[in-house]
Structures are given as structure tokens and as C-alpha cells.
Amino acid sequence: MSLEGWSHAVVDTLIALLMMVVSWLPETLAAPFDYHFMQRALLTSVLVGAICGMLSCYVVLKRWSLLGDAISHAVLPGVAVAYLLGWPFFIGAFITGALTSLGIGAIERHTRIKSDAAMGLMFTGAFALGIVIISKIATNTHLMHILFGNVLGVQQTALLLTLTAGLVALLSIWLAYRPLLLYTFDPQQAQALGFHTGAIHYGLILLLTLTIVASLETVGIILVVAMLITPGATAHLLTDRFPVMMAISVTVGVVSAIVGLWLSVTLDVASGGTIVLVATSFFFLALLAAPRHGLVIRQLKRWMAGQAQSAAPSPNISKSSSRPMAVSTKRPESL
Amino acid sequence: MIRSDCPAIEARGLYAAYQDQPVLSDVSLSLPQGEWTAIIGPNGAGKSTLFNLLIGNLVPLRGELRVFNEPVALHRRAGHIAYMAQRENMEWDFPISVRETVMTGRFGLMRADPLWRRLLPRRWWHPSHMAAIDAALEAVDMTAFAKRPIGALSGGQKKRVLLARALAQQARILLLDEPLAGVDSPSESLILDVLDRERQSGRTVVMVTHDLPSTRRYADQVLLINRVVVGAGSPADMLDNAMLARLALG
Numbered sequence: 001m002s003l004e005g006w007s008h009a010v011v012d013t014l015i016a017l018l019m020m021v022v023s024w025l026p027e028t029l030a031a032p033f034d035y036h037f038m039q040r041a042l043l044t045s046v047l048v049g050a051i052c053g054m055l056s057c058y059v060v061l062k063r064w065s066l067l068g069d070a071i072s073h074a075v076l077p078g079v080a081v082a083y084l085l086g087w088p089f090f091i092g093a094f095i096t097g098a099l100t101s102l103g104i105g106a107i108e109r110h111t112r113i114k115s116d117a118a119m120g121l122m123f124t125g126a127f128a129l130g131i132v133i134i135s136k137i138a139t140n141t142h143l144m145h146i147l148f149g150n151v152l153g154v155q156q157t158a159l160l161l162t163l164t165a166g167l168v169a170l171l172s173i174w175l176a177y178r179p180l181l182l183y184t185f186d187p188q189q190a191q192a193l194g195f196h197t198g199a200i201h202y203g204l205i206l207l208l209t210l211t212i213v214a215s216l217e218t219v220g221i222i223l224v225v226a227m228l229i230t231p232g233a234t235a236h237l238l239t240d241r242f243p244v245m246m247a248i249s250v251t252v253g254v255v256s257a258i259v260g261l262w263l264s265v266t267l268d269v270a271s272g273g274t275i276v277l278v279a280t281s282f283f284f285l286a287l288l289a290a291p292r293h294g295l296v297i298r299q300l301k302r303w304m305a306g307q308a309q310s311a312a313p314s315p316n317i318s319k320s321s322s323r324p325m326a327v328s329t330k331r332p333e334s335l
Numbered sequence: 336m337i338r339s340d341c342p343a344i345e346a347r348g349l350y351a352a353y354q355d356q357p358v359l360s361d362v363s364l365s366l367p368q369g370e371w372t373a374i375i376g377p378n379g380a381g382k383s384t385l386f387n388l389l390i391g392n393l394v395p396l397r398g399e400l401r402v403f404n405e406p407v408a409l410h411r412r413a414g415h416i417a418y419m420a421q422r423e424n425m426e427w428d429f430p431i432s433v434r435e436t437v438m439t440g441r442f443g444l445m446r447a448d449p450l451w452r453r454l455l456p457r458r459w460w461h462p463s464h465m466a467a468i469d470a471a472l473e474a475v476d477m478t479a480f481a482k483r484p485i486g487a488l489s490g491g492q493k494k495r496v497l498l499a500r501a502l503a504q505q506a507r508i509l510l511l512d513e514p515l516a517g518v519d520s521p522s523e524s525l526i527l528d529v530l531d532r533e534r535q536s537g538r539t540v541v542m543v544t545h546d547l548p549s550t551r552r553y554a555d556q557v558l559l560i561n562r563v564v565v566g567a568g569s570p571a572d573m574l575d576n577a578m579l580a581r582l583a584l585g
Contacts, residue, residue: 178442185429192390193443194412240430240484
């Protein structure tokens with residue numbers, strides 16, 4: 001069988017597996033997924049939710065949210081140029097995304113400009129270039145699809161790209177789990193143990209670019225930033241263990257994708273936006289109800305400390321007893 | 336093969352700078368194997384810079400830095416250099432437990448393991464890794480805290496965990512950047528005892544410190560640094576008033 005035949009078979013198998021799960025749902029929930037384009041949309045969304053969920057942990061812990069934002073915007077001119085030259089859009093997207101992240105690194109290292117300014121400057125410049133090129137060659141509908149996603153019209157090539165990106169991301173994270181973990185946690189220690197931190201750094205950036213490009217059709221380049229931040233941030237509130245964080249983050253990504261897709265079709269609203277809104281709701285739910293770092297439990301602890309304080313007879317202990325209850329979420333500014 | 340008569344760390348005519356700001360100039364030193372060296376100097380004198388050069392965080396402008404008479408990178412990759420950072424630079428919010436933090440000290444050595452072991456969860460790791468991790472936790476008296484998230488520890492406990500991570504590596508050289516700063520006195524004596532035992536088992540201990548009493552008591556050699564080497568010798572010779580005054584003047 002040819003490569004194309006194989007890839008079709010893989011996609012069909014995955015869709016069949018997904019539909020087995022869907023068939024257990026009540027009829028009213030499962031109904032939209034009778035259509036073939038919905039099944040494809042579902043598979044793409046699930047994949048994107050899973051890849052973004054994985055990468056999201058690194059983005060959040062490494063404080064790369066703005067970098068994710070930058071790379072996703074920088075992808076636009078690449079898409080436009082690829083369209084002009086008749087290339088597959090993801091090649092152009094990958095090139096400009098990677099170039100911009102290298103440019104940011106170079107400005108940061110060799111000038112006195114700080115990293116946030118370097119990122120803001122590079123990505124808005126690249127984004128503007130993309131807008132200008134697209135305004136010359138394509139319709140506004142095209143632009144809207146790139147910016148905000150078009151998951152219901154996802155093509156076979158895009159689906160395969162997403163699938164490949166997912167496999168690459170999964171494999172890289174598995175093979176380089178420990179170096180990646182150590183680099184994210186404590187880059188200085190990684191250096192001291194003789195790891196090639198430069199290679200790990202740019203490897204992670206390439207993985208991020210790949211993820212963004214793969215998510216382009218589903219949520220679009222503006223909203224992919226949310227999928228790279230929200231699942232990881234939600235998971236960070238819920239656990240103090242990295243593997244668990246990864247699992248929660250992937251779950252949040254996948255469930256948001258499924259629920260968002262279903263809601264968007266049922267309510268007839270934009271899919272990308274709905275997926276992101278569902279993820280954001282998960283975040284606020286976690287923010288309120290997380291068992292250790294949630295607002296409710298913290299308020300409760302503070303209130304209980306207050307109760308203990310008013311019960312305590314001596315005023316000089318009460319002053320110190322209320323302090324340790326407040327959990328600090330501040331991080332040191334310097335790295 | 337490492338010869339026992341060559342110095343553990345040796346520098347000749349070393350210059351280093353951060354973005355055109357010179358920090359070390361013409362530093363030459365020789366730290367013998369199996370001894371405890373204390374590096375003392377005012378803030379910004381280049382003590383941590385020396386460590387940054389050793390762990391590869393910074394490249395020297397000029398001069399030569401060698402470990403066991405060979406390039407430093409070689410011994411970094413071999414896991415011969417363990418480094419305990421100042422805790423201010425760390426991400427204490429990271430979702431990682433005390434035990435897992437100590438485990439990261441073994442990550443360099445695991446590169447030598449067969450691939451199948453490296454790709455499997457820790458149950459299949461080589462037993463020597465777990466033994467070293469348990470011993471290190473035990474040595475700093477943190478076994479009871481093994482499952483706690485690192486963010487939930489006190490300042491002294493955090494230092495002890497970082498020390499355990501360096502110990503778990505079972506390296507020939509221990510580099511410690513102010514291990515006693517911000518530590519209460521029980522933790523301080525525990526840390527000093529642990530380091531003393533490491534030195535007695537033949538390891539080279541290099542410690543940046545501001546604490547003169549412990550230096551007088553434990554160190555074999557004192558290195559006074561203030562951008563240049565002000566002096567090197569026994570604690571008794573280096574820590575007298577005249578030398579310390581010269582050190583402060585630079």
C-alpha cells in the first residue's frame with residue numbers, strides 16, 4: 001500500500017475508534033457526529049487538545065507564554081508566503097515561526113533590549129508583514145480561517161499534519177523526558193550535569209512551533225496561545241507533581257476540544273472560540289475549587305486562622321499564627 | 336584515568352566578564368584533591384563566577400581552567416562535578432517532590448545506562464540510582480519529607496535538599512555556593528558534618544562562604560578572592576586581620 005493509502009487507513013481507524021466512544025453517548029449528544037466532517041473535526045480537535053496540553057506544561061512552567069504568543073503570530077507571514085509560492089502552508093509557517101524565535105533570542109543576547117520587548121517587537125512585525133501580504137492576495141475569509149481556525153472544514157492533509165505533529169511531540173517528550181524536565185526546572189543544574197542546554201532550548205522551541213502550526217486549522221493562530229497556556233495553568237493549580245500535571249493538562253486540552261466542538265455546533269457559534277472558552281472555564285473552576293491552591297480553600301484557611309486568632313488569648317502569638325496560612329504564589333523574579 | 340597527584344581544580348591566567356563588565360582578572364589557583372577549600376571574598380568579587388565557569392554557564396575570556404588536569408567539560412559530562420546553587424535562583428513553585436528533586440542529581444549519570452532503562456519509568460532504573468538517592472536523603476535527614484512538594488519546605492530544609500541532590504551524584508568534586516546562607520544553626524551543623532564526612536571519604540569540597548568561624552574549623556585551605564586572587568593558604572594565615580583588610584580593599 002502507498003504512503004497515502006496507509007495514512008488514510010490510520011485516520012479511518014482513529015475515527016472508527018473515536019466513534020466507538022461516541023456511540024456510548026446518549027443519542028442527543030452523539031447526533032452531530034453522524035456527519036463525516038464532524039468526525040474529522042472531532043479527531044483533529046482531540047489531537048490538538050492533547051498536543052497543546054503536553055506542551056502547555058513546559059510553556060507555563062518555563063514562563064514562555066509570551067514566547068508562545070510570539071511564535072504563533074509570527075507564523076502568519078509564513079502561511080501567506082507559502083500560499084503565494086504554492087507550497088504546503090505548514091512549511092512556510094514553520095520557517096517564519098522558527099526564524100522569529102531565533103531572532104528574539106539573538107536580540108535578547110546581543111543588545112540591551114529585554115526579552116519582553118524583543119518578543120513584542122518581533123512578533124508584531126512578523127504579524128504585520130503577514131497581514132499586508134494576505135490583504136494583497138487572499139480574501140478576508142481566508143484570513144479569518146487562519147486567525148481563528150476552521151475546524152469544521154479541516155482537510156485530510158491538515159489532519160495528517162496534526163497527527164504527525166502529535167506523534168513527534170509525544171516521541172520527543174518521551175525520549176528527552178529527563179533532560180526536558182531538568183532544563184525546565186533548573187537550567188543551571190542541567191548545564192552543570194553536562195547536558196547540552198542550547199540544544200534542549202531550541203528543541204523545545206521547535207516543538208512549540210510544530211504544535212502551533214499543527215493547531216492552526218483547529219483554533220487558529222490567535223487562539224492557539226490560549227490552548228498553550230490554559231491547560232497547563234489549570235493543571236498547575238491542581239497538583240504538585242509533574243507527571244500528574246501533564247496528565248491533567250492533556251485531559252483539560254482534550255475535554256475542552258470535545259465539549260467546545262459539540263457546543264459550537266449545537267449553538268451554531270465559532271468552534272475555535274468555544275473550545276478556548278471551555279478551557280478558560282476549566283481554569284476558573286480550578287482557581288476557585290482547587291484542593292490546595294484554590295481560592296475557596298485559601299479563604300477558608302484564612303477564616304479558620306482568624307477564628308483561631310480570636311480564640312487565642314495572647315495577642316502576640318496571634319500575629320504570627322495568621323501568617324503561615326497564606327500560601328505564597330509569588331515566584332522569584334530573576335532566574 | 337585520574338591521577339591522584341594532580342590538582343582537582345586548576346586555573347591559569349583566567350579572565351572572565353559579564354557583558355563587558357570584568358569580574359575575574361588573571362586568576363591562577365590550584366585546589367588539591369581531597370581537601371576542603373573555602374572561597375572568601377566580598378559581594379561581587381567573582382566567587383560565584385568561578386563556579387559558573389566550572390559548570391559551563393560562562394565561558395572564560397582568556398586563560399585556562401582544568402579539572403584533574405583535563406578539560407572541565409569532560410568531567411562535567413562524566414558526572415565528576417556536583418554543584419549546589421544558591422537557592423534564590425530556583426523555581427520553588429515547580430511541581431516536584433523532595434525525592435524527585437534529589438533524583439535530578441542522578442540524571443547526568445543515567446546517560447551511561449542502557450537505552451531501555453532510560454526510556455522506562457523509575458521502577459526499572461538501575462538500583463544504584465535509588466540507593467544513592469535514599470542515602471543522600473538520609474544523610475541530610477530529609478527522608479521523612481521525601482514526598483513533600485519542594486515549595487512547602489523552610490529555608491534550611493530547602494538547602495538540605497539541594498545538598499542531597501549534590502550528594503546523590505556521588506561526584507569527586509562538590510561545588511557549594513553559600514550552603515550556609517540563611518540556614519538555622521541545627522541545619523548549619525548538619526550541613527557542615529555532612530561535608531566533613533564527604534571530605535574524609537576522599538572528595539574535594541569547594542565552598543563559597545561568608546562564615547569565618549566554620550571556615551576556621553573545617554577548611555584545609557582558604558582562597559581569598561576580590562576580582563583577583565588576594566591570597567591562598569591555611570585558614571590561620573588567611574583569616575587574620577591584615578589579610579581580611581587587604582581583601583576588603585581589593
